[in-house]
Amino acid sequence: xxVIEARELTKTFGDFTAVDxxxxxxxxxxxxxxxxxxxxxxxxxxxxxxGTSLRTSGSLTVxxxxxxxxGPEVRASLGVVPQQDSLDEELRARDNxxxxxxxxxxxxxxxxxxxxxxxxxxxxxxxxxxxxxALSGGMKRRLTIARGLVNEPRILLLDEPTTGLxxxxxxxxxxxxxxxxxxxxxxxxxxxxxxxxxxxxxxxVVIDKGRIVAEGSPRELIQxxxxxxxxxxxxxxxxxxxxxxxxxxxxxxxxxxxxxxLLYDDAGEALLDEINRRGLNPLTSLVRRxxxxxxxLRLTGRSLID
Amino acid sequence: MTRPEGxxxxxxxxxxxxxxxxxxxxxxxxxxxxGWVQYARYRQAAEKPFFWTAFxxxxxxxxxxxxxxxxxxxxxxxxxxxxxxxxxxxxxGLLVATxxxxxxxxxxxxxxxxxxxxxxxxxAQATPVEPWxxxxxxxxxxxxxxFVQALLFWxxxxxxxxxxxxxxxxxVPIAMLGSMAMFAPLMAYAATLEEEGLxxxxxxxxxxxxxxxxxxxxxxxxxxxxxxxxxxWVSPMWHGTQLARxxxxxxxxxxxxxxxxxxxxxxxxxxxxxxxxxxxTRRLVR
Numbered sequence: 001x002x003v004i005e006a007r008e009l010t011k012t013f014g015d016f017t018a019v020d021x022x023x024x025x026x027x028x029x030x031x032x033x034x035x036x037x038x039x040x041x042x043x044x045x046x047x048x049x050x051g052t053s054l055r056t057s058g059s060l061t062v063x064x065x066x067x068x069x070x071g072p073e074v075r076a077s078l079g080v081v082p083q084q085d086s087l088d089e090e091l092r093a094r095d096n097x098x099x100x101x102x103x104x105x106x107x108x109x110x111x112x113x114x115x116x117x118x119x120x121x122x123x124x125x126x127x128x129x130x131x132x133x134a135l136s137g138g139m140k141r142r143l144t145i146a147r148g149l150v151n152e153p154r155i156l157l158l159d160e161p162t163t164g165l166x167x168x169x170x171x172x173x174x175x176x177x178x179x180x181x182x183x184x185x186x187x188x189x190x191x192x193x194x195x196x197x198x199x200x201x202x203x204x205v206v207i208d209k210g211r212i213v214a215e216g217s218p219r220e221l222i223q224x225x226x227x228x229x230x231x232x233x234x235x236x237x238x239x240x241x242x243x244x245x246x247x248x249x250x251x252x253x254x255x256x257x258x259x260x261x262l263l264y265d266d267a268g269e270a271l272l273d274e275i276n277r278r279g280l281n282p283l284t285s286l287v288r289r290x291x292x293x294x295x296x297l298r299l300t301g302r303s304l305i306d
Numbered sequence: 307m308t309r310p311e312g313x314x315x316x317x318x319x320x321x322x323x324x325x326x327x328x329x330x331x332x333x334x335x336x337x338x339x340x341g342w343v344q345y346a347r348y349r350q351a352a353e354k355p356f357f358w359t360a361f362x363x364x365x366x367x368x369x370x371x372x373x374x375x376x377x378x379x380x381x382x383x384x385x386x387x388x389x390x391x392x393x394x395x396x397x398x399g400l401l402v403a404t405x406x407x408x409x410x411x412x413x414x415x416x417x418x419x420x421x422x423x424x425x426x427x428x429x430a431q432a433t434p435v436e437p438w439x440x441x442x443x444x445x446x447x448x449x450x451x452x453f454v455q456a457l458l459f460w461x462x463x464x465x466x467x468x469x470x471x472x473x474x475x476x477x478v479p480i481a482m483l484g485s486m487a488m489f490a491p492l493m494a495y496a497a498t499l500e501e502e503g504l505x506x507x508x509x510x511x512x513x514x515x516x517x518x519x520x521x522x523x524x525x526x527x528x529x530x531x532x533x534x535x536x537x538x539w540v541s542p543m544w545h546g547t548q549l550a551r552x553x554x555x556x557x558x559x560x561x562x563x564x565x566x567x568x569x570x571x572x573x574x575x576x577x578x579x580x581x582x583x584x585x586x587t588r589r590l591v592r
Contacts (some may be wrong), residue, residue, distance in 0.1 A: 013592075050431075050432060052431050052432070052590065052591055053591070053592055054591060054592070070334075071434070071436065072334040072337050072338050072341070072434035072435075072436060073330075073331065073334040073434075075334075075432065075433055075434045076330040076331070076333040076334040076337065076433075076434045077330040078432070080432035082428065082429075082432065084425060084428075085425075086424075086425035086426065086428045086429035087429075088352055088424070088426065088429075089424070090352075090355045090356075091352060091354075091355065095351070095354075098351070099348050099351040099352055100348075100429070100433070102344055102347050102348040102351055103344055103345065103348055103429075103430055103433035103434070103435050104333050104337065104344070104433055104434060105333060105336045105337055105340060105341075105344045105434075106333075114324075117323065117324060118323065121322065121323050148432075149323055151328065151330070151333065151433075152323075152324075152325050152326065152327075152328040154330070179322065180323065183322055183323065183325070185323075
């Protein structure tokens with residue numbers, strides 16, 4: 001039985017349709033992603049799952065319950081890591097976990113050892129008595145994740161968990177989330193980073209303008225909507241358009257971006273050799289594997305990050 | 307999902323999170339009933355870093371007021387006011403006015419900031435606690451705090467000889483009621499504000515300040531021109547002060563008027579909390 005089941009879920013704000021008849025299921029223990037650009041409707045979907053935003057139409061069950069009618073029951077089983085840190089800046093790291101547990105009515109005899117365990121998991125034991133305002137961005141995110149685990153949630157909702165973090169901080173955070181996944185915690189996350197989705201998600205839906213435009217595992221999506229490899233070439237902004245015609249004859253699909261041209265081909269190296277053999281002389285070139293970014297570009301004609 | 311404590315599910319030495327099989331349904335049941343208490347306990351725990359500032363202010367305020375008004379001003383008021391010495395007359399008013407003003411402060415910026423800057427209501431919203439319970443919980447937490455503040459004021463007053471009877475201790479719950487009558491409606495209003503403006507300056511300068519000056523704190527309301535007396539009638543400060551004077555030195559107030567004072571204050575508290583429960587829900591559930 002799925003832990004989350006959404007059917008034709010729709011949310012409108014006046015004339016604006018934020019979530020447009022989306023349907024999806026999340027299986028227990030699965031790591032499920034909502035991938036899409038900013039403003040695609042991902043956060044609204046997350047809020048509807050938590051019962052803190054009311055859907056306009058459609059049906060939704062979370063752990064078999066409707067979050068609108070059973071908000072407290074659903075949220076008692078959820079861990080939520082919101083997009084914006086909502087930590088208590090004046091309190092120390094450990095106290096943040098303990099006071100948050102108060103919202104759930106958890107006793108101090110449970111919360112004190114739990115806070116220590118979660119701090120260790122979040123690699124923040126040494127910062128236990130530091131004020132939140134003194135923590136780095138990555139530490140705050142890890143503390144927020146630790147906070148979301150205080151009630152031993154069955155599902156952890158993460159809204160853009162690594163936005164604003166530097167690469168090293170992101171990798172530490174991914175490692176922590178991966179461990180939770182290995183422990184069988186169901187993860188539902190939104191992201192506009194394709195590498196994050198590839199790292200963490202067993203399965204994902206690609207959302208654009210409130211609608212699901214594709215669904216599958218990262219690998220399936222890449223296989224279905226892209227080629228194995230991508231050749232990126234740059235000729236300089238003045239020559240990119242001019243080269244488009246020549247290059248189009250060499251591959252089935254290409255995309256001209258403002259700063260570069262992407263050529264989709266299963267044999268990237270051979271294609272690049274051919275480009276060089278014809279003396280087209282790109283200023284820079286590289287062959288890489290296809291990513292979800294390419295899938296998104298294919299599906300929407302736009303880049304994930306504006 | 308149940309794992310023994312300290313178990314290592316992934317076979318590495320890395321720490322893991324224990325899942326002890328928490329009864330989430332029981333948490334939800336308890337929160338449906340006691341979420342407002344859970345919120346109030348959160349609020350009290352979150353105020354811990356500010357304890358000493360609050361404590362020193364709560365002791366310092368009455369000392370300053372009683373020295374300035376009771377002893378300073380009182381020493382040149384050589385006639386009795388309302389049949390008692392000026393210190394006995396003014397002390398209940400000062401206590402109530404101080405606690406009610408504090409209630410007004412708590413009902414404005416801290417509530418607005420909780421939505422706008424601190425995001426603590428958003429954090430709470432991710433838990434089983436419901437928005438209406440946050441509003442009631444705020445009220446409970448502030449009540450406790452106001453009770454303590456009033457008690458400290460009363461104890462300081464004791465040292466100044468400001469209370470003619472032990473019965474004056476009843477001023478403490480009266481002041482708490484008065485401060486809630488101010489706090490609750492302001493909290494309801496603060497929860498509706500999306501953007502920072504001059505609204506709270508307006509509240510402070512044009513509502514709280516006139517009440518402090520013209521609601522019978524320093525002189526009987528009856529000695530003011532009739533056209534200014536309405537300020538007292540609409541002010542939780544005056545109703546609270548009148549009740550405080552009755553229990554402190556037995557000010558002569560007809561029974562029906564005592565009932566009016568109590569009903570006015572209770573109506574402000576109940577109406578304010580109901581409105582706040584509504585504005586919190588509107589603000590948070592969209």
